Amino acid sequence: MALDPLRLQDEKPPRAAAPGKKWVRVTKAVNGIDTEVWEEVADDAGGPQWAPRESMRLVSREVPRVDGPEKVTGRAVFTHDVRLPGMVYARVLRSRVPAAKVTLDLEPARKIQGVLAAVSLVDGDIDGEVRWLGRPIAAVAATTPELAEDGVRAIVAKYAELGFAVTEARAAADNAPKVNNRGNVIALSKNTDTKEVDEALAGSPVRVKGTWKIPVQHHASLESHGIVVDYRGGEEATVYASTQGTFTIPGDAAGRLGLKPNQVTAVVEHMGGGFGSKFGMGIEGEAACLLAKELQRPVHLLLDRASEFHAAGNRSGGEHELEAGVSPNGKIVAFKARVTRHGGVGRGSGHPLPYIYARDNAVFVEERCIHTNMDSSRAMRGPGHPQASFSMEGLMDECAYAVGMDLLEFRRINLPENKRELYMRQLEKCAELIGWRAHPHKNRPDLSDAEAKVGIGFAIARWGGGGNGQCKVEVRIAQDGSVEVLSGTQDLGTGTRTYCTTIVAEELGLELGQVRARIGRSSFGAANASGGSTTSPSLAPSVKHAAHNARLALFEKVAPLLGAKASELEVRPGEIRVSASPSRRIAWKDACASLGPNGLSAQGEWQAHLASSDIGGAQAAKVRVDTLTGEVKVLEMVAVQDCGLVLNLLAARSQLQGGMVQSLSYGLFEERVVDPDLGLFLNANFEDYKIAGAQDIPAMKAVFEDDPRGVIGMSEAAIIPGHSAIANAIHNACGVRLREMPLTADKILMGLAARKKG
């Protein structure tokens, strides 16, 4: 069965749009699971419009982030840095057994001087039954973090072991201990009829088959998960959280504290990375609330690094068994995949195969997941896509080599028609930037005796990146001319605070320093959680709308002063004037002075026409493989990306480069290591769980295409193709095809040795 031409989701809008309305595809992230749904919105083309790009002073320019100085000088207060009067510190005890019935004796902890409270985290629903390694089972609060740790270690935990499987191989084996009562291997697809694809494969002159293995990656956010619960009794609480969703906190926290959601304020002033792992407050958040409720004192609970690795989510791993049949002219006529997701006690993200290519002939995909007694995977930057990209782009290269075609030409033939122009334009640009034309061995590896071999590889990405209508933004203009933009949204480090400022300053003709963004507080206007690259396309149009409304409201006030109608006014840097008669003008300060002591306030909501969705990107990597040591040095990476209106060129480029770095690290280094017999996580630290450092980073070029559309979220697309391009480049360099990440020297050396043997 052929698939539809590529769409964000393979379904059409539910019905025709009502008059004055239109359907848009929006991305929603609920508890970190990104889903794309159709939403009917007002077809409001008459509202605010983005100005022509060349006319903008601040938006779409290179603007250093407004909170940069605070962050680099350490003045920025992250959740970890919050210190409150009477605050106590908490730590959690993790289950050291992957599956067990746990009984706890908390008394020894409580006896330690300085330990103020100890609570069980396995009462209630799970009734002492732990199903994954490292699950927090108790928490202790004390006057210092060290005493809390002592308390945790003093707890006597008795484990009645239930038998465990911490690796997929063990979990799928006959007589494996049951991870849960649903079964360890779960079929996720209904269609099991392979007749069509098998016939198409049988009729293909060239067939390529392989199994790709993808390890579990960790988010490795520099700020670990955690919250500070400021509850001192009474009917109000403030919860400081390192979260991607300010508004995911109050309800949960209120439940645990016995308060109403509107009695809890969440604060997310700055946060140190989430990448999809920080929605809701988690077990650690519940623990902090329990302790705060008991003690009626502020509780600080941030996970230590080992707990962060064990119990704060991960990117699901997997195994992809792929087979393709290729016609002599380079068309993939049959694609068959068996996808196994490794998501621990969770199901893992869907790995969308076939990824972009090979959709219009016989396609069969069977998906299943294998459960293990490990922490559930969570969403992670581009959930499922980097996994799918790795095997798909590898398969594409293998097919191209098998039929002796140029790697780009083979891709062109197998791209969906409606995306062919976009991706070929981007791939050709990547090729130009990385020196593909002059590359001496395009459709074969370097077979010379050279010790150091250079190779180039390509890969592409797609993402939705649309917005949705959850944001409420307020812009306030004070009598003294100062301006504030308020929204409850959180800045994950992507530059949200900065574009809130630039959009308003642009609209009102102000300099950056004249506008202050106040965000990260649930008492401000609602905002969506930051998942699925939905923040910018949801928030930026809402900010624009609020600024637009503030400008119109101000025009109404000053129009009489200029003897004109509000509709005849325009903003110029530092002033408001009558468009047709520029000498009739009023300076910003004077205009605001007319507002009176209450100033002015305007609201904004999402404007679908200011956002868009559906993006594509291509990346290429150039690597040098040392055939003596197996060392892979990535020399250069390039990325070409479309993303509608770029809000801040500096931040966007930084984000694209960050994606390249994170995917390089995924490709070359990152892998969770668990001992199947002992049931121990062996590398839950930053020594053995290796992440790329400065010396591992190549020269990078990040290029944005001119894209006339509105704002689109781009972050996820940036991380999808890099490692795939690197794997392809390694093969192009030395002829070793690595179908298993990370792409480390040991695998290359063993691959080279196997090639030598023939």
Added chain:
Amino acid sequence: MKNFEFIAPRTLDSVVELLPGPRDQKTRDRVKLLAGGQDLLGELKEYLVSPEQVINLKTVPGLEAFVARDGGYSIGALVTLSALEESASLRASHAMIAESAGAVGSVQIRNQGTLGGNLCQRPRCWYYRHEHAVCIKKGGSECYAYGGLNKYNAILGGGPSYIVHPSDLAPALVAAGASVTLKGKKGERTLELERFFTLPSEGAVTRENVLAPDEVLTRVDVPAMAGWKSTYVKFRERSSYDFALAAVALALRMEGDKIAEARLVLGGVAPIPWRCDKAEKALVGRKIDADTCKRAGELALEGAEPLAHNAYKVPLAQGLVTKALRKLAGA
């Protein structure tokens, strides 16, 4: 963390007085010596040791002396890795030592880490480092790496423990023929550094060296190597900071274009710095060419017995031997 007494003695004698008796193996970890702390702090925080006393060596005068003498050096235990890395004189006379110091960890670690600490550091094996894996190194009955996940473990000299010695300096100093001085309750003793390290099959399996419970490593003496040239080549998975997957310390004395004398010591492949006697002998009298590199690599790795996940270390170490020889051929 168990509270401990932090003691800052003023003399070496008082350090030694505080240490347990020379045969007091069972309780030796009740007292730990603190130099740069780069290993000890990790061991404390990971609950691998819970001492009652921590003795700060930094208050003891004299241990940071770094003295050039007759072409050689006397290097105090507290000399930092940065000082070794940055010594132009050492780099000129014993390049492999300066290079190996510069290959340790990160800048921050090298600024803190010391010579003595680097030589006495405990293994990095992830089973050893996991509090809940009571392996043979920690008094248990089994080396979990042997039948487990042993990508980073030993291919030479293993059994019953299969750790690799983590020091970068050790192979270079052994290749330089360095000696080490230990001070104990009964006085000082000096021995070849090569004799300081012990295989798990020879010495106590829970230790990596002959340091007795009452002893402190006070200095390393490096003899002159006039007429020699040397290099240290380390392979790490992550360039930014990483322990060696394999490393080579190589020193050659050339006569014309032929090798007159050679020292070849491998790191990252065995529980001790692995001296390659056979390869050293075979190098003598040969020019550095492809055949010599190949032969030296083969002899150096002779007897290697890879485990399930570390067979790659054989070609890797052989490749590094070639790289080191070629580097010196061009030097």
